[in-house]
Amino acid sequence: MNERLLGILIDSFPKLLSYGIRVTLPLTAVSFTLALVISVAVALIQYANVRVLRQVCRFYIWIIRGTPLLVQLYLVFYGLPSVGIKLEAFTAAVLVFGFNEGAYMAETMRGALESVSVGQMEAGYCVGLSYLQIMTHVVLPQAFRTAFPALSNSLISMLKGTSLAATITVMEMFRQAQVINGRVYESLGLYSEVALIYLAICTLLTHLQRIGEKKLSGYGGAAK
């Protein structure tokens, strides 16, 4: 490796990392929170079989899962202004990532909810709990535990996916790498560097997932 490239990589590292911490991570965190809220709501509506809303949820999942994420980003950021809806790039990214991953996570949550045995619900009723109380204290906690590995996957996939926000002018970590590369023309070096930073963050998240799973396994073994 020549000295010029090494210098560039060392110089750019704190810049990239700083955009990662200041933009990529918050973008992921906010989008993931939105996705989580959406997914639980959509899954609950389907689980409880609320009539009209259920159809709306199926439609939402159908549209989101059937179209590419990149196209959704373009539609919202470049398309919507022509009907008067102008969104900040960051806001557009949060909405698209949140609603996109929310659709996948809703299916995860629905499966997890359905895996909780009916007996848990019946036992709840018989000790005097209401539907909502049973959901919050018994069914949802068990469903979250079942869904946890899949939800962690979604988080990791979303973190990497935020790099697509570069295409709608969000100055996040990957966009920053592009900008630096525009000045110095070291594609292989810079993109490898940014890839390694993503890899490091994902490794950390995977580690956290393992710790989380261990904590959740407190109540032992698979549900009978």
Added chain:
Amino acid sequence: MMLEATNVRKSFEGTEILKGIDLSVDKGDVVAILGPSGSGKTTFLRCLNFLERADSGELVFDGDRVDLHAATRREIARIRRKTAFVFQNYNLFLNKTVLDNVTLGPVVGMKMPRAQAREIAVRALDRVGMADRLGSYPSQLSGGQQQRVAIARALATGPEIIYFDEPTSALDPELIGEVLSVMRSLAEDGMTMLIVTHEMDFARHVSSKVLFMENGSVIESGPTQAFFEQPKEERSRAFIRSILQARE
């Protein structure tokens, strides 16, 4: 009369499971619901607590008259507050410790102060011999232990009657005794109980009344001793005979 159910009917997909069941229970009664598999015993019990919605029927509980088919949510909650249910598969809350399983209903459902609920729970768990496992999760317990915790959970809600749906059918043979002995001690303390069971010895020696069902109808009902010693109906005789034979 504490509980009176009249003309309870239920069909599943055109098949009549309950063809008009009547039952009356006095305070302190231990009623064994007997009968061959598929006779509708469990369905009947579940209808009484609205886990299954009957097609028709009436329930009078402590003078409170409720339609078993058309009961409102509020009526159902009112009845359930006075009853408790013990399931064949225990149905302990898997994400809760033994203690939390027992306190959840009182604390969350009845808004009882936590300290008071804990006291009641520990007493109930002590009664079933599980007070030394407060922090365990259901998956760490044997079936017999889980069922005893489930009985403590039922007791802690302060019910006037406890329904038992085949409480020992899912247990390994060597674990049945510990659950039956807990139930026997409840009966001796005067707890009103309605028990669907295949344990004939238990029914014969612990219950005070028998309701014998077959094919969705009551064939015979009355005091336990009379049922086992002088059954009136031919089908009751055949049933008792088949049980005795199976044992030999």
